[in-house]
Every structure is written in structure tokens, then in C-alpha cells.
Amino acid sequence: MKTILEAKNIVKYFGSDESKTYALKGVNLTAYYGEVLYIVGPSGSGKTTLLSIISGILRPNEGTVTVKDKNIWQMKDDDLADFRLNHIGFVFQDYHLFPKLTTTENVSIPLFLKRQNWDKSLKEAKYYLEVMGLGSKADLPVYKLSGGEQQRVAIARAVVSKPDILIFDEPTASLDGETGRQIIAFVKEHLLTQERTIIIVTHDSRIFEFANRILHMEDGKLKQTTDNGNHLDAQKCDIKLEAEAQ
Numbered sequence: 562m563k564t565i566l567e568a569k570n571i572v573k574y575f576g577s578d579e580s581k582t583y584a585l586k587g588v589n590l591t592a593y594y595g596e597v598l599y600i601v602g603p604s605g606s607g608k609t610t611l612l613s614i615i616s617g618i619l620r621p622n623e624g625t626v627t628v629k630d631k632n633i634w635q636m637k638d639d640d641l642a643d644f645r646l647n648h649i650g651f652v653f654q655d656y657h658l659f660p661k662l663t664t665t666e667n668v669s670i671p672l673f674l675k676r677q678n679w680d681k682s683l684k685e686a687k688y689y690l691e692v693m694g695l696g697s698k699a700d701l702p703v704y705k706l707s708g709g710e711q712q713r714v715a716i717a718r719a720v721v722s723k724p725d726i727l728i729f730d731e732p733t734a735s736l737d738g739e740t741g742r743q744i745i746a747f748v749k750e751h752l753l754t755q756e757r758t759i760i761i762v763t764h765d766s767r768i769f770e771f772a773n774r775i776l777h778m779e780d781g782k783l784k785q786t787t788d789n790g791n792h793l794d795a796q797k798c799d800i801k802l803e804a805e806a807q
């Protein structure tokens with residue numbers, strides 16, 4: 562298995578002196594191409610902090626994060642921002658969409674940020690909305706969509722720039738059980754490729770079956786790894802699917 566991301570000895574604390582809280586106490590994590598990796602654990606165990614650090618959002622106090630052989634926390638801020646735009650797609654728990662913009666405009670945002678041509682960006686955004694089954698909602702403002710539909714818009718926005726790492730923070734937390742399962746099944750079937758890894762933080766045991774590996778966190782440390790097997794069951798056909806959007 563080929564490594565896409567490696568975090569070594571990650572330590573993160575908040576506050577100082579008596580008010581110092583250790584969120585992560587020396588965490589090691591490796592993610593491989595072509596797998597769905599879950600990070601699970603009780604509330605306050607450090608999952609979101611770890612996710613923020615490996616995705617280049619939050620700087621650790623100690624340790625290194627290497628993505629595609631690059632030490633991301635040694636990069637200058639501008640270079641890290643560019644690296645994130647090109648390689649990491651993040652789906653936030655509460656979606657972080659712009660409610661009054663159309664679904665197409667929301668999905669286009671990463672491409673606009675990359676200064677890609679406006680019309681080409683909208684065309685590619687529409688393609689990914691089709692992939693996510695939202696072609697008929699392309700021109701609607703986001704506030705008119707259901708929770709599950711908004712989640713799919715957020716996923717389309719995260720994949721539009723073809724990231725190697727797709728990261729989800731509690732993707733099913735605001736959805737009913739069946740919608741949550743359908744979305745994760747869809748993501749695994751259509752968006753996992755052998756050139757990508759998908760990392761999901763979740764409390765939701767109803768979606769555990771979609772993981773290849775599950776990392777269990779407790780009190781700022783990784784306690785245990787469960788291997789569900791089926792590594793590299795990424796779908797080759799989906800690489801073709803994405804290439805068509807170019």
C-alpha cells in the first residue's frame with residue numbers, strides 16, 4: 562500500500578499554564594491511497610483537532626504532517642493555501658455553503674479561487690452536481706435545498722478541484738440515518754479512486770461498514786486500529802468519470 566499522508570508525534574494544546582488543555586498527546590497516523598479511513602472516538606477525544614491539523618487548517622505544537630511527500634507545516638502560508646486548494650477537499654459538518662448563491666456558484670468557489678475562467682468553472686461545477694444527482698437543482702439558491710441535498714452540494718464543492726485527499730467531519734450528523742448511509746455509500750462508490758484517500762471523522766456506527774480501516778481515539782491518543790479489509794477496493798471507472806469533466 563502506498564502512503565499518501567503521514568502524521569508523526571502530533572501534539573496540540575490550547576491555552577497556557579494552568580488553563581492548558583492537551584487535545585492531542587502524540588498521535589501517529591498513516592493514510593494510504595485508495596482507502597476509506599475513519600477516525601472515531603468519544604466527544605472531546607481530539608478527532609476534529611487531528612482532522613484540522615492533517616488538513617492544514619490548524620498548526621500543531623509538535624510533530625510533522627507529510628502529504629504526498631511534502632511537509633505541509635514547513636510551507637509558507639501562501640504555499641500551504643495553494644497546496645490545500647489543489648490537494649485537499651474538506652466537507653464541514655455544517656456544510657459552510659453560501660445560502661443565497663446558487664448550487665452551481667457554491668460548487669465553483671474553489672475554481673474561482675484558483676483563478677480559473679468563470680464559464681469553465683461553472684461548467685465543471687455543473688458536471689459535479691450531475692455526478693452527485695443534483696443536476697436539476699443547479700440554478701436554485703442553496704437555501705431551497707434539503708439537508709441531504711446541501712450535504713451533496715458541499716461534497717461536490719470539495720471534489721470539484723479533484724483533490725487527492727477528501728476529508729469529512731461528521732458527514733452524517735445532521736442527516737437522518739438512511740440519507741446518511743446513502744450519501745456515504747455514494748461517496749465510496751463514485752469518489753474513491755486509487756489516486757485518492759477519503760478520511761471521515763464520525764460518531765455514527767451506522768456508517769462504519771463503509772470504512773477500510775477505523776482508528777479509535779481516546780483522550781488525545783490513538784488507542785486501536787480496526788481493519789475491515791477490502792483495501793484498495795477503489796473503483797477504476799470513477800477516474801474516467803472525473804477525467805471527463807476536464
Ligand SMILES: Nc1ncnc2c1ncn2[C@@H]1O[C@H](COP(=O)(O)OP(=O)(O)OP(=O)(O)O)[C@@H](O)[C@H]1O
Nearest residue numbers: 575576582583584603604605606607608609610611
Ligand atoms: N479552540 C480550542 N480552545 C480550547 N480548547 C479546545 C479548542 N478546540 C478543542 N479544544 C479542546 O480539545 C479537546 C479535543 O477537542 P476536539 O474538538 O478535537 O474533540 P472531538 O473528539 O472532535 O470532540 P467532538 O466529537 O465533541 O466534536 C477537548 O477537550 C476540547 O475542549
